[in-house]
Amino acid sequence: MDISNHISSLLTFNECVIIPDFGSFISNYVPSQFDPGRNAYLPPTKEIVFNSKITKNDGLLINHLVESESITYTQAYQAISNWVSNAFDTLDEGEKLEINDVGTIEFDKNGSFIFTSTSTNVMAETYGLDPISFPRLVRPVYVSNFNPRPAVRAISNHKNAI
Numbered sequence: 001m002d003i004s005n006h007i008s009s010l011l012t013f014n015e016c017v018i019i020p021d022f023g024s025f026i027s028n029y030v031p032s033q034f035d036p037g038r039n040a041y042l043p044p045t046k047e048i049v050f051n052s053k054i055t056k057n058d059g060l061l062i063n064h065l066v067e068s069e070s071i072t073y074t075q076a077y078q079a080i081s082n083w084v085s086n087a088f089d090t091l092d093e094g095e096k097l098e099i100n101d102v103g104t105i106e107f108d109k110n111g112s113f114i115f116t117s118t119s120t121n122v123m124a125e126t127y128g129l130d131p132i133s134f135p136r137l138v139r140p141v142y143v144s145n146f147n148p149r150p151a152v153r154a155i156s157n158h159k160n161a162i
Contacts, residue, residue: 003083006064008101011048012127020057020077022084023050023113025102040133043126048102050115 065076
């Protein structure tokens with residue numbers, strides 16, 4: 001059972017997914033932006049970060065496994081525990097832990113987590129939206145044909161009635 005597929009699907013509809021005894025993935029809303037290099041407007045997206053301090057089980061991941069895999073709560077908890085122990089073994093060997101459509105996790109030289117997010121948009125409201133690009137506006141070059149004319153004095157026929 002691949003837990004990483006379940007993590008990415010849960011991040012689509014939830015702001016935080018906690019992996020018990022491992023850490024949590026938190027998504028932050030990023031509004032649409034203009035990319036001047038590509039001359040395009042990018043759709044809103046979610047930025048995903050990893051927090052290794054939030055490890056308390058909230059039941060979201062386990063309940064999702066119970067419903068989607070048709071297994072018991074104990075079996076789901078054991079599957080996550082096995083995944084966590086395999087993940088720590090992979091990280092201890094100096095390898096990167098790949099989580100599908102979310103990112104990669106590795107240890108730095110001090111044993112702290114380094115999370116690198118992928119650029120996949122996991123926001124359900126903007127699923128399928130592509131950047132909107134348009135051709136650059138090219139302004140014509142104006143040729144200066146300025147001929148100076150003599151100044152004209154303005155004459156007013158209005159008299160002040162005081």
